[in-house]
Amino acid sequence: MSNKTDSNIYTIIFAVAMVVVVGSLLAFAASSLEPTISENKRLEKQQNILYAMGVNENDESSATFISTDKAPQAFSEFIKKQLVIQEGEVTEDDQAYLIDVKKEKSAAKKADYSRRLPLFIGEKEGQTYYIAPIYGKGLWDAIWGYVSMDEDMVIQGAYFDHKGETPGLGANIKQRYFMDDFIGEHLLDTNGNFAGITVSKSNADPTNKDKTDNEVDAIAGATITGDGVSAMIKSDLRLYVPYFKNLKNN
Amino acid sequence: MGLLSKKDAKLITDPLADNNPITIQVLGICSALAITAELEASIVMSISVLFVLGVGNVVISLMRNIIPSKIRIIVQLIVVATLVIIVDLVLKAFAYELSKTLSVFVGLIITNCIIMGRFEAFALGNGPWRSFLDGIGNAAGYGVILIIVGFFRELLGSGTLLGIPVLGDPIEKTGLYSIGYENNGFMLLSPMALIVVGIIIWVQRTRNKALVEDH
Structure with missing residues (x-):
C-alpha cells in the first residue's frame, strides 16, 4: 500500500466515488x-392460478407450470370471471389477479379500510373452480399460495410458494407430495362451519386417506412453515365464507 | 505442465484437500449448515459461490492498488453485494425459474465468510489471474464438502437423492423400508450437518496426521 491511499482525503474521495459508481450501476x-x-411476475401469477385449478404440465412427481408462452392464452380460456369482493359487494374486474394480497392484508389492519378480496372463477371440463389467493408468513419470510375450491369449499387444488424458507425443509411446501395432500380436503367441518386446514404432525394419517379431518400431514423439520400454511389458510379463506354461503342460498 | 505452472496448480488443489476452507480453516460453516438438507441445493450453492468468488477475486485484485486500506472491508463487501445483486436481477429478467431457486442463496453468498476471507487474504495481494485460480480453488473446496454433506443428509434423512427416491417408498413400505429401515429425521436438522462436517474432519485428519494441531 502506498502512502497516497492512506490519507483521509483519498479515503473519503474513494468512498464517495465508489458509492456513486455502484449506486448508479445498480x-x-x-x-x-x-x-x-x-x-x-405477471405471467407467474397467471401460471399459479392456472396451476391451482389443475391446468399444468405435471408429470408423475414434479410440479410444472404451463409454459409462459401458453399462459396468457390459457388464462383467458379457463378463467371465466375475475371477481373482487369488498364489504360483501361483488364486482367483476379483469385485472383482479394483479391485486397485491400483501398490501391488501396490511392495509386491512386499519379500521377504515375494508380489504379487497380477489376471487377467480375457472371452468375446466364442465367443473367450476373458485380460486382464491392466500398470503402469510413462514419461518424466514413470506409464504403465499392459491387454493381452488368447489362450491362446497372442498379443495380441488393448491399451489404454495415461499420467498426464503429453508431448502429441504420449509421450502418443500411447494413440492407435489405436500400440495397434493390438500386436494379433496374439506375446509368446512361436518356442521358446515369454517374450520380451515391444519398442517398437523400427529394426525396419524400419512397417506391422507381421511379427507374430512381438516388436517394434512406435516413436513418433518418444517414445523413453523407448516404452521404458517395453516394460519394463512385459516385467516384468508375464512373471509370468503360469506360468498360461498350466498352461492348456496341462491 | 501446459496451461498452469506448478505453483498456480497448487492454488486450485490445495483448498480441495489440505487447506480446505471448511474442514481446515472452518470458514463458511453457517451456509454449510443452512442449505445442505438437499443435494440439489448444495450443488446450486456451490456453483453460485464458484462464480461469485472467481469473479469477485478478480475485481478486488484489479482494484487492489487503489483501495484505501482503512475502508477495505467495506469496499470488499460492496463489491460482492453488487455482483450478487446484479446477477440476481439479470436472472430475474431472463431466467425467472432459476432465479426463484437461487434467491434463497443470495443473502447467504453475500455474508459467506469464505468470500470475504479470500478477498482479504489473497486478492488484495496478488494479480488477477492467480486470484481467479485461488477463488476457483477455494470455492471448489467449499463445494466438495457441501456436496458430501448434502449427499448424506438427503440420503439418510429423506431417502432420496436430487429428489428421486432411491431407497424405496417409506409410506408404502417398499425397498429398504420393507425390512424395517426408517428415515432419520434428525439428519434434516442443522445440528446433523455439523456432525457430518465433524466426521469429515475426523476422517481427513486420520488419513493425514500432518493436519493435526499440537497442543
Missing part, C-alpha cells in the same frame, strides 16, 4: 430490467 440495472421482471 439503479441502471434495476430500472432497465424492471419491465421484463414485472412481466415475468
Whole structure:
C-alpha cells in the first residue's frame, strides 16, 4: 500500500466515488430490467392460478407450470370471471389477479379500510373452480399460495410458494407430495362451519386417506412453515365464507 | 505442465484437500449448515459461490492498488453485494425459474465468510489471474464438502437423492423400508450437518496426521 491511499482525503474521495459508481450501476440495472421482471411476475401469477385449478404440465412427481408462452392464452380460456369482493359487494374486474394480497392484508389492519378480496372463477371440463389467493408468513419470510375450491369449499387444488424458507425443509411446501395432500380436503367441518386446514404432525394419517379431518400431514423439520400454511389458510379463506354461503342460498 | 505452472496448480488443489476452507480453516460453516438438507441445493450453492468468488477475486485484485486500506472491508463487501445483486436481477429478467431457486442463496453468498476471507487474504495481494485460480480453488473446496454433506443428509434423512427416491417408498413400505429401515429425521436438522462436517474432519485428519494441531 502506498502512502497516497492512506490519507483521509483519498479515503473519503474513494468512498464517495465508489458509492456513486455502484449506486448508479445498480439503479441502471434495476430500472432497465424492471419491465421484463414485472412481466415475468405477471405471467407467474397467471401460471399459479392456472396451476391451482389443475391446468399444468405435471408429470408423475414434479410440479410444472404451463409454459409462459401458453399462459396468457390459457388464462383467458379457463378463467371465466375475475371477481373482487369488498364489504360483501361483488364486482367483476379483469385485472383482479394483479391485486397485491400483501398490501391488501396490511392495509386491512386499519379500521377504515375494508380489504379487497380477489376471487377467480375457472371452468375446466364442465367443473367450476373458485380460486382464491392466500398470503402469510413462514419461518424466514413470506409464504403465499392459491387454493381452488368447489362450491362446497372442498379443495380441488393448491399451489404454495415461499420467498426464503429453508431448502429441504420449509421450502418443500411447494413440492407435489405436500400440495397434493390438500386436494379433496374439506375446509368446512361436518356442521358446515369454517374450520380451515391444519398442517398437523400427529394426525396419524400419512397417506391422507381421511379427507374430512381438516388436517394434512406435516413436513418433518418444517414445523413453523407448516404452521404458517395453516394460519394463512385459516385467516384468508375464512373471509370468503360469506360468498360461498350466498352461492348456496341462491 | 501446459496451461498452469506448478505453483498456480497448487492454488486450485490445495483448498480441495489440505487447506480446505471448511474442514481446515472452518470458514463458511453457517451456509454449510443452512442449505445442505438437499443435494440439489448444495450443488446450486456451490456453483453460485464458484462464480461469485472467481469473479469477485478478480475485481478486488484489479482494484487492489487503489483501495484505501482503512475502508477495505467495506469496499470488499460492496463489491460482492453488487455482483450478487446484479446477477440476481439479470436472472430475474431472463431466467425467472432459476432465479426463484437461487434467491434463497443470495443473502447467504453475500455474508459467506469464505468470500470475504479470500478477498482479504489473497486478492488484495496478488494479480488477477492467480486470484481467479485461488477463488476457483477455494470455492471448489467449499463445494466438495457441501456436496458430501448434502449427499448424506438427503440420503439418510429423506431417502432420496436430487429428489428421486432411491431407497424405496417409506409410506408404502417398499425397498429398504420393507425390512424395517426408517428415515432419520434428525439428519434434516442443522445440528446433523455439523456432525457430518465433524466426521469429515475426523476422517481427513486420520488419513493425514500432518493436519493435526499440537497442543
